[in-house]
Amino acid sequence: MSTSLSRGPYPHTRMRRLRAQDFSRRLSREHLLTVDDLILPLFVIEGRGETQRVASMPGVERLSVDLLAAKARELVALGIPAVALFPVVDPAQKSEDARAAYDRDGLAQRAVRALKEAEPELGVITDVALDPFTSHGQDGLMDKNGYIVNDDTVEVLARQALSHAEAGADIVAPSDMMDGRIGAIRAALEQNGWVNTMIMSYAAKYASAYYGPFRDAVGSAGNLKGGSKASYQMDPANGDEALHECALDLAEGADMIMVKPGMPYLDVVSRVKRELQVPTFAYQVSGEYAMHCAAFDNGWLAREAVILESLLAFKRAGADGILTYFAEEAARLLQR
Numbered sequence: 001m002s003t004s005l006s007r008g009p010y011p012h013t014r015m016r017r018l019r020a021q022d023f024s025r026r027l028s029r030e031h032l033l034t035v036d037d038l039i040l041p042l043f044v045i046e047g048r049g050e051t052q053r054v055a056s057m058p059g060v061e062r063l064s065v066d067l068l069a070a071k072a073r074e075l076v077a078l079g080i081p082a083v084a085l086f087p088v089v090d091p092a093q094k095s096e097d098a099r100a101a102y103d104r105d106g107l108a109q110r111a112v113r114a115l116k117e118a119e120p121e122l123g124v125i126t127d128v129a130l131d132p133f134t135s136h137g138q139d140g141l142m143d144k145n146g147y148i149v150n151d152d153t154v155e156v157l158a159r160q161a162l163s164h165a166e167a168g169a170d171i172v173a174p175s176d177m178m179d180g181r182i183g184a185i186r187a188a189l190e191q192n193g194w195v196n197t198m199i200m201s202y203a204a205k206y207a208s209a210y211y212g213p214f215r216d217a218v219g220s221a222g223n224l225k226g227g228s229k230a231s232y233q234m235d236p237a238n239g240d241e242a243l244h245e246c247a248l249d250l251a252e253g254a255d256m257i258m259v260k261p262g263m264p265y266l267d268v269v270s271r272v273k274r275e276l277q278v279p280t281f282a283y284q285v286s287g288e289y290a291m292h293c294a295a296f297d298n299g300w301l302a303r304e305a306v307i308l309e310s311l312l313a314f315k316r317a318g319a320d321g322i323l324t325y326f327a328e329e330a331a332r333l334l335q336r
């Protein structure tokens, strides 16, 4: 009895033909992860010869500014194109008005100079946001009701971004989610001659619970007043809104956009890339890193294979690059 009618195109079409040998799997592979896709986030601290572990991010170390030159050389040798800098500011430097954020000689600004002096070809991305500098740990200025005010914050962010450009930052990356900050930063950069400074906008940044270990790493968890950032970061329930946010930031002068967190939001990465067709980045955030490490350390997941698979998934979703704490390890694995 023939069952061919119920079998459709089989056996003319056998999906397994292409999978049977390594050469044909390689020829038909749709996406490739390379070292060119990787951006390493770096936590920088004061001091000399100082390294500090981050308990909730095993393997991640904060580095003092003087250690950045050696780190930059290692990263260039690995072929990693860029780093994203995050300063860990002493509590004594934090204030209500976040004035340390735009100090020409601040920690972030000195870190940029150290990296660019050591390895001019390593791209340096700076974080534009006030949370490391505010005494309340929120990303902007707070009014007497605890609300994060938009327009006054934007002015401080523009000053901060300008101070990063002056220090030599290649890309400023506003992660604060205030409205209109991309336009204000672009105007400040243009007016001051920084016409080639790129803006990577954290355009679709969600109010996510996956950032917990990062807040430990930068020391803003303990002092986060109000607890939530939901009045400026996006609701995890929303997808269309991410496209609206990205379109606005592109119109205001962003060169690249970022979706954050990463793996739980790959649908957003995919929609942004398909619909807007601009350089799109995703951040595999601290919570994603921590949960992977927990599974590796328990022997529940195979470390190397899962790291590479997790990063390849971003490429399949449409990301042009990934900010990941696994960048160095992944670069080494890709060299093999």
Ligand SMILES: NCC(=O)CCC(=O)O
Binding pocket: 127, 129, 175, 210, 211, 212, 213, 214, 215, 284, 285, 286, 287
């Ligand atoms: N602006 C950076 C973050 O907000 C968090 C990143 C992370 O959780 O890795």
Ligand SMILES: [Mg+2]
Binding pocket: 177, 178, 179, 180, 203, 245, 248, 249
């Ligand atoms: Mg926005």
